Amino acid sequence: MKPRVIHLTVNGEQREVSVSPNDLLLNVIREQEHLTGTKYGCGIGECGGCTVHIDGQPMLSCLVLAVAVDGRAIVTIEGLARNRQLDPVQEAFLDHSAVQCGFCTPGMIMMSRALLNENPRPTEHEVREFLRGCLCRCTGYVSIVRAVLAAAERGAGGEERS
Amino acid sequence: MTPAERRYMSSDELRAVGSVAWRKDGVAKVTGAEQYAPDIALSRMWYARVLRSPHAHARITRIDTSVAEALGAVCLTFADIPKVKYNERIVSTPPHLYRDRYVLADKARHVGEAVAAVAAPTEALAEKALRAIKVDYEPLQTILNAEDSMRSGAEPIHASVRLGDAEIPIENNVAVTRSIQVGDIDKGFAESEFVIEREFTTHPIYHAQMETKSVVCRPEPDEAITVWATAQSIHNVRQLLGEIYSIPLHKVNVRRVALGGTFGSSIQVNSVIPICVGLALRALRPVKLVSTREEDMYDHVRYPTNIRLRLGLKRDGTLVAGHMRAIVDIGAHNIQAFPFLGVLAGFWASLYRLPHMKYEGRAVYTNRTPSCAMQGFGAPQVTFAVESLMDEIAHELGMDPIDLKLKNYVGLGGTFWGHGPTVQSIVRSDGVPELVGLGAKKIGWKERPRPGSQTGRYRRGIGMARGFHTSGVGHPKATGAEMIDYSGAFVKINEDGSVDVVQSLMDHGGGTLEAIAKIVADELGVPLEKVGLSPVDTRTTVYDVTTHATRGVYAGGAAAQKAARKAKAILLDYASRLLGVLPEALVIEPDVRLGQGVIHCPSLADRRITVGAVAKACQVNSWGTIAAVESLRQVNCPPAYVTYFVEVEVDTDTGNVRTRRAAIGSDCGTVVNPDLAAGQLTGGLSKGAGYALIEDCRWDAQTGELLSRGFWIDGKTPSVSESPLLEDVHTDFAKTYEPSGPFGAKGLGEASTNPCAGAYANALYNALGVRFYELPVTPEKILAALQRKEPAYDARDERRTAVAPAR
Ligand code: FES
Ligand code: FES
Numbered sequence: 017m018k019p020r021v022i023h024l025t026v027n028g029e030q031r032e033v034s035v036s037p038n039d040l041l042l043n044v045i046r047e048q049e050h051l052t053g054t055k056y057g058c059g060i061g062e063c064g065g066c067t068v069h070i071d072g073q074p075m076l077s078c079l080v081l082a083v084a085v086d087g088r089a090i091v092t093i094e095g096l097a098r099n100r101q102l103d104p105v106q107e108a109f110l111d112h113s114a115v116q117c118g119f120c121t122p123g124m125i126m127m128s129r130a131l132l133n134e135n136p137r138p139t140e141h142e143v144r145e146f147l148r149g150c151l152c153r154c155t156g157y158v159s160i161v162r163a164v165l166a167a168a169e170r171g172a173g174g175e176e177r178s
Numbered sequence: 179m180t181p182a183e184r185r186y187m188s189s190d191e192l193r194a195v196g197s198v199a200w201r202k203d204g205v206a207k208v209t210g211a212e213q214y215a216p217d218i219a220l221s222r223m224w225y226a227r228v229l230r231s232p233h234a235h236a237r238i239t240r241i242d243t244s245v246a247e248a249l250g251a252v253c254l255t256f257a258d259i260p261k262v263k264y265n266e267r268i269v270s271t272p273p274h275l276y277r278d279r280y281v282l283a284d285k286a287r288h289v290g291e292a293v294a295a296v297a298a299p300t301e302a303l304a305e306k307a308l309r310a311i312k313v314d315y316e317p318l319q320t321i322l323n324a325e326d327s328m329r330s331g332a333e334p335i336h337a338s339v340r341l342g343d344a345e346i347p348i349e350n351n352v353a354v355t356r357s358i359q360v361g362d363i364d365k366g367f368a369e370s371e372f373v374i375e376r377e378f379t380t381h382p383i384y385h386a387q388m389e390t391k392s393v394v395c396r397p398e399p400d401e402a403i404t405v406w407a408t409a410q411s412i413h414n415v416r417q418l419l420g421e422i423y424s425i426p427l428h429k430v431n432v433r434r435v436a437l438g439g440t441f442g443s444s445i446q447v448n449s450v451i452p453i454c455v456g457l458a459l460r461a462l463r464p465v466k467l468v469s470t471r472e473e474d475m476y477d478h479v480r481y482p483t484n485i486r487l488r489l490g491l492k493r494d495g496t497l498v499a500g501h502m503r504a505i506v507d508i509g510a511h512n513i514q515a516f517p518f519l520g521v522l523a524g525f526w527a528s529l530y531r532l533p534h535m536k537y538e539g540r541a542v543y544t545n546r547t548p549s550c551a552m553q554g555f556g557a558p559q560v561t562f563a564v565e566s567l568m569d570e571i572a573h574e575l576g577m578d579p580i581d582l583k584l585k586n587y588v589g590l591g592g593t594f595w596g597h598g599p600t601v602q603s604i605v606r607s608d609g610v611p612e613l614v615g616l617g618a619k620k621i622g623w624k625e626r627p628r629p630g631s632q633t634g635r636y637r638r639g640i641g642m643a644r645g646f647h648t649s650g651v652g653h654p655k656a657t658g659a660e661m662i663d664y665s666g667a668f669v670k671i672n673e674d675g676s677v678d679v680v681q682s683l684m685d686h687g688g689g690t691l692e693a694i695a696k697i698v699a700d701e702l703g704v705p706l707e708k709v710g711l712s713p714v715d716t717r718t719t720v721y722d723v724t725t726h727a728t729r730g731v732y733a734g735g736a737a738a739q740k741a742a743r744k745a746k747a748i749l750l751d752y753a754s755r756l757l758g759v760l761p762e763a764l765v766i767e768p769d770v771r772l773g774q775g776v777i778h779c780p781s782l783a784d785r786r787i788t789v790g791a792v793a794k795a796c797q798v799n800s801w802g803t804i805a806a807v808e809s810l811r812q813v814n815c816p817p818a819y820v821t822y823f824v825e826v827e828v829d830t831d832t833g834n835v836r837t838r839r840a841a842i843g844s845d846c847g848t849v850v851n852p853d854l855a856a857g858q859l860t861g862g863l864s865k866g867a868g869y870a871l872i873e874d875c876r877w878d879a880q881t882g883e884l885l886s887r888g889f890w891i892d893g894k895t896p897s898v899s900e901s902p903l904l905e906d907v908h909t910d911f912a913k914t915y916e917p918s919g920p921f922g923a924k925g926l927g928e929a930s931t932n933p934c935a936g937a938y939a940n941a942l943y944n945a946l947g948v949r950f951y952e953l954p955v956t957p958e959k960i961l962a963a964l965q966r967k968e969p970a971y972d973a974r975d976e977r978r979t980a981v982a983p984a985r
Contacts, residue, residue, distance in 0.1 A: 036302075043301075052217035053210015055438075057388050058471040062890040065388060093210035106208040110200040113853035116861065117687025118207030119388035119438030125208060144898045151890070153386050153439050154687050156864030157898040158907055159857050165904075 022086040026051070027095030035082040042066045042077040045092060053093035053122045057151070064150030067123040067130075068092050074130035076149075093122035096129065104172035105129050105164070112163035116154035124150050128164045136173020140165060194696035194706040195921045198853045201692050202711055203436065203685075212436045215392035216468045218406045223394070224252075225301040226457050226467035227308045228450065229294040230476065231286035234322070234545040234882025235333065236315035238285060241294055243311050251298040251307030252461040256282045259456055262422045263340045266446035267514050267550075268414050269724055274660045276354065276512045278339040281422060281452040286315065287335055287510035288545050289882045290476025292449060297457040297465045320882050324484070324507040324542040327351040335510065335543040351543040353512045356519040358537040358599050360527070366499025366534025370490025374571055377486045378563035379952040380935075382479035382507075383873040384886075385552050386895040389438020390469040391448040391477065395458035402429035403458065404715075407451050408437060410444045410684050411724030416716040418447045419455055433715040440686050441865070442551035443478050445726045446513055472888025479875050480552035481518055482507050483559045487567055495577050497586045499534040502526055506541045509548040515541035517660065520598020521556040528594045528817065529564050529645065530586040546877050547884070551726065553862075557647055557932040558869060562953060565643035565936030570949060573629065579940070580614055580623070583644060588817075596648035596815025597727065600655050603814040607924065609845030609912020610644065613821040616910045617642070620841035621823035630947015630967075637828045638838065639945025643936030644821045649916075649925030650729035652815030663729070665737035666720030666809035669698060669745045673797050675774035675790025677704060680712045682719035683734040688861075688927050689854030690730035696850055697735045697920045701742035702749075703766030704775035704789055720809055728818055728925030731850055735920040737810040744806035752801060753777045753792045757785045814918040818925035819845040820862075822937035828945050830964055833957025835871050835942070837863075837902045844930065845912035848922035856909040858930045863907065866934020868896040871954050 019034045026049055033048050045054050045068065057065030059078045066078040069091040096103040105128050108114070115121050124147065131138055131146040138146070143164045144157075152160060206212040243253035259281040268275065283291045294311050298304040319333035326332060328350045338345045339353075367373060393407040403425065409415045412432040420427045437444070454467040469477065483506050490499040504522050508515045519539035527535060554561075572579035588594060590608040595601065618624070626640035651663035668680040679698050685691040695709040702709075722734060750761040757764070759779045766789065769776040775789035793804055825839040842859045849855050872894040876885045886892035901907075915922035939950050948963045 046217075047219070050219065051210065052213070052219075055388070056216065056390070056468070058890050060471075060889075062471075063388065093208075097209050102205070102208065109208050110204045113198075113201070113857055115201065115204055115207045115687075116689070116854070116857055117388065117437055117439040118203070118212055119214065119687075121207050122210045140904060144901075147898050149897075151386075151388065151895055151897060153388055153441065153865070153895065154861050155857050156860035156862070156907075157901045158860040158904060159853075161898065161901075162904055 020083060022083055024085065025089040027091055037083055039082045040078055041080040041082045041085060044082040045077060051092045051094050055119055055122055064123040064127060065120060067126040067150070069126060069130060072133065074127050093126055096125065103129065104170055105132065105167045108163040108167035108170065108172070112159050112166055114155060114159040114163035120150060120152040124152065124160055128167065131164065132168055132173040137168050194699035195848060195850050196852060197696070197706065199706060201689060202695060214389050214436050214438050215394065215406050215408045216389065218394040218435065218466065220394065220396055220464040223464040223466055224297040224299055224461055225304045226295055226297040226454055226465050227304040228292045228453060228473065229308050229311050229313070230473065231283065231289060231291045231293050233286050233315050233317050234289050234320040235318040235335070236286040237318060238283070238293060238313060239316050240314040241311065243294065245310040246296055246307035249303065249307045249310060251296040251304060252457060253311065254282065254295045254453065254456045254460060256280065256284055260422055260424065264418060264422060266418065266449065268418055269445065269662055269726065270514065270517055271659050271662060273342050274516050276339050276341055276516060278336050278512050281456055288547055290473065290547065291510065292453060295453045295457055297461050320545050322544055322546055322877055322879055322882060324505050324544060327542050327544050335545060339512065353508055353515045353541045353543050354519065356539045358523045360532070361534035363499050363501055363534045363536045367490045370498045371493045372575065373488065373490045374567065374574065375486065375488035376567055376951055377484070378566065380483045380559040380562060381953050382482040382549060382875045383869055384475050384479055384875055384893045385441045385443035386890065386893060387439035387441055387443055390471055390474040391444065391450050392468040393451045393454040394464060394466045395455045396464040397458050397462055400429065402431065403455060405432045405451070405455065406435050407432065408444050408448060410440055410726060411722060412682050412716050413721045414724055415447050415451060419452060422452050423455060423459065428717070431715050431717045434682065434684065434713065437684060437686050441553045442555065442726065445551050445724055449477065471890055475884060475886065475888045475893065476547055478550040479547050481549040481556070481559065485560065485563045487563050489567060489571065491571065493575070495575055495582045495585050497530050497532055500532045502537045504539040506539065507544050507549065508541045509544055509546045511548040513548055513550045517598060518556055522560050524595030524598045525557045525560045526564060528588050529561065531588055531592065545882050547875070553865060554647060554928045554932045557645060557928070558935060561643065561645040561932050562935040562939065565645065565933060566939045566949070566951070569940040569943065579642060580618060584611060584614065594815065594817045597651045597661055600657055600660050601652045601815055602655065603652050605817060606814065606918065607816060607847055607914040607916040608819070609914040610819050612912045613819065613843030613845055613910065614644065617821050617823040617841040617843050620908050621825060621839060623823065626944055629944050632945065635830050637830060637945040638825060639941045639943065640823065640825045641937045641939065641941025641944055642823050643933035643940060644819065645929070645933035646817035646819045647728045647925060647929035647932055648815045649732035649818050650812050650815050651727050653811065653813040662723050663733065664809055664811040665722045665734040666807065667738040667741040668720065668805065668807040669738065669741040670803060670805040671745055671749055671789060671793050673790060673794045675704065675788055675793065676708045676710060677702060678710050678712050679738060680714055680719055681734065681738055682714050682716065682722040683730060684725040686725060688858050689851040690725060690734065692854065693731045693735055693850040694738045697739050698742045700921060701739050702746050702775060703768060705768040705773060708774055720807060728928045731923050732919050732925045733812045735923060736812055737808060739920040740810050741806050741808040744808055745804055748804050748806065749789065749792060750777065752796050752804065753787055756787055756792060756795055759785050812918065816916050816918060816924040818929040820929040820933055822933045824937045824941050826938065826941040826945055828942065828960060833960035837867055839906040840902055841908040843910045843912065844926055845914050846926035847914050847916035847919050847924040849911050850923050855911065855926055858926050859909045860907060862930025863934060864896050864901055866931040867900060867938065868894065869953065870935035870938035872896070872956065874954055
């Protein structure tokens with residue numbers, strides 16, 4: 017398949033990448049951009065480990081073709097903290113020990129960040145509803161839900177810098 | 179209580195153990211910087227793919243890789259690999275290691291078995307090459323359950339396996355049997371006034387760790403290899419690779435990378451590791467192999483069991499005799515069937531005192547995904563059976579189940595079988611009564627409904643179960659060791675007062691390494707921030723058996739403490755030279771203002787020096803580096819007790835079960851990481867509830883394919899929707915101190931899930947008045963049981979009160 021050049025803004029940086037028409041955004045992010053914080057967990061939309069923001073919307077990068085996001089702005093987990101200043105959601109995950117093995121963490125944080133962008137003061141029910149598609153085998157989710165609610169309480173909503 | 183115990187039981191001390199801080203790997207994990215095996219990328223690296231058998235059982239008559247090779251791929255088949263039969267879990271001692279597999283299969287024994295592999299410059303080309311490989315199979319009889327497998331005339335799955343230096347024949351597909359006897363059960367049952375026998379079935383489930391098993395191997399110019407792999411022990415990966423590929427161990431370097439959860443699925447050296455190494459050695463360049471989720475699901479499952487349990491008691495509830503017969507379907511390979519049969523007996527014997535017991539276990543090969551250890555290794559299975567039966571007995575005898583259990587349980591002074599019949603030690607700390615009391619109060623045990631007394635659509639029930647996991651594998655009896663169990667650590671004090679801990683111990687994510695840092699900090703008397711966990715590999719560390727058997731903190735922590743203690747003795751010796759005071763008169767304490775440890779003599783105000791100043795003086799005077807290396811095997815294997823109280827709500831229209839509340843209590847001795855310890859318990863609840871109610875792995879009876887077909891969703895891993903609301907989950911810790919553990923700590927991790935299924939089964943009995951003997955208790959089984967119990971039951975009967983409780 018013939019490669020094609022696309023333009024992306026990745027974590028605020030302009031990027032020009034050559035991709036095959038069948039390249040998944042997940043693989044482009046991990047292998048060409050070397051941003052390995054975005055995780056492969058299933059490749060078919062079952063686990064949420066590959067969640068990134070595309071123009072501010074949370075998307076499963078394993079279900080998105082790279083050519084389909086030509087010209088769009090992508091934010092990955094590596095793009096949340098700026099100048100070593102953690103995003104409040106990241107801080108809340110650490111404060112509430114919502115990180116065990118950490119493999120679900122990038123997806124969970126990107127999803128939680130998206131929730132707070134759209135709904136700065138979610139109820140517990142809303143948090144659970146929003147994170148339904150993100151699997152975590154370690155924590156039993158309790159600490160994660162607590163962290164997201166705590167981040168909201170701290171007024172973390174709508175603060176994403178992109 | 180010794181002064182040390184007092185110190186660690188009080189909370190007002192300046193100490194790291196028991197404190198809560200951001201975990202040291204936390205920032206890396208929340209920013210995406212942490213590296214797991216699949217994140218390793220090297221220059222000139224090729225990608226590997228594995229060709230897997232579509233047949234559950236088949237002879238492989240021919241493999242043609244010529245087209246694949248013409249595409250530019252490097253191929254590996256059975257013809258190319260060293261003919262070394264191995265066992266991937268080299269934790270058992272060599273006389274007990276049943277070896278039945280090769281790097282690539284000589285014969286396909288389950289769907290998904292690795293038959294050939296390719297490496298190519300891109301993943302796409304590797305996939306293309308893989309599809310170009312032609313394999314001729316000669317299908318054989320597919321055997322998918324233990325019963326069929328043992329039948330005479332059944333197709334042998336393995337004709338023979340290796341044990342020690344001998345090739346031993348396998349008869350009737352029985353991989354191994356074990357019988358264990360204590361006392362005289364005939365006498366015991368004759369003395370019993372109440373005898374009950376039930377059959378319990380537990381099912382296989384998928385580990386569902388988030389990271390799929392992965393590996394990167396780089397051949398080095400000096401014929402060495404460097405390996406990054408998903409593994410619970412880097413040293414065992416090194417040793418097995420050295421053995422298979424005849425590489426001297428100093429030329430096999432395995433580096434530690436973070437683990438994306440394992441839950442037991444990487445105790446063994448994963449099958450993809452030697453495959454990737456074989457490819458890299460052929461391609462002579464780095465090769466990366468990342469399992470797909472589907473491949474991973476065909477790799478391992480939890481051991482399913484069939485347990486027939488007979489118990490005899492006195493009328494007053496005193497247990498007298500027990501007989502257990504267990505059949506274990508191990509799937510296509512024997513990974514650890516021998517120790518598994520041992521722990522089924524041992525965990526059973528350690529739940530309740532049995533003066534007379536007999537155990538007969540049989541492990542049987544079938545043509546399905548191999549069974550391997552999963553969190554609890556035999557304890558979830560046996561605890562479900564025993565705790566269900568104890569609940570039933572209590573109701574039969576008209577006793578409160580809690581009273582029956584407290585009357586018989588193995589507690590302080592009792593003998594605990596930490597790892598089968600050969601590893602036993604005396605219980606020296608016991609928080610069971612405290613935990614039972616706490617849990618009963620939180621859940622409202624006394625107010626629970628009478629079993630089967632409800633009639634509405636939604637019925638609630640409360641159930642209780644208790645259990646434990648071992649902390650490590652302790653010391654063997656004089657009859658000889660079945661298991662290897664030790665850890666080592668290297669502790670070095672730097673010239674600014676900071677400390678490097680160099681230890682090959684693995685952290686599954688639960689906070690094992692965090693605990694190590696805290697233990698070392700407190701042993702040395704330096705602030706936690708000043709303790710660093712070095713990146714490690716096998717060349718620069720001493721051996722650590724593997725993070726399994728809930729041994730990380732208890733055994734790995736004790737090894738680190740021993741090394742720190744020795745380094746401290748050296749440090750105090752040098753300090754004594756500098757201060758002119760005997761080392762015995764000196765103490766070290768963290769100084770918040772100075773941000774490091776300060777050595778001083780409590781009786782002489784002017785004799786003070788920082789840890790860093792001593793280390794610097796040692797360097798400037800060329801006295802040497804303050805460092806120590808130690809190895810340690812724990813002699814004890816203390817039980818890490820856990821109690822579960824759950825309240826369920828059953829929708830009798832749909833059969834769905836909702837967890838309303840849960841109160842989980844843990845006796846892990848001194849709690850080293852309070853926050854992460856609570857996280858272990860809530861994680862244990864999620865996995866335990868999944869095991870009890872929904873998760874399952876089944877195979878198509880004809881084809882031997884997983885019915886989930888490798889779709890994770892169909893494996894039914896619980897999501898956040900299944901977890902109870904925040905205010906409905908309670909976690910508590912007993913105030914105990916384990917004398918043999920580092921600062922009084924014992925294990926926790928695996929225990930956190932072990933009694934869970936039993937608690938659900940008992941809660942369902944309480945809600946519905948029906949006993950369930952087979953896991954998982956799915957909505958279908960609940961509806962069928964209700965239909966049997968209440969013949970007038972009609973799922974659509976609107977006359978029944980249908981008041982949905984608030985959610
Ligand atoms: S990898 Fe995209 S949802 Fe699992
Ligand atoms: S922390 Fe391990 S999967 Fe969520």
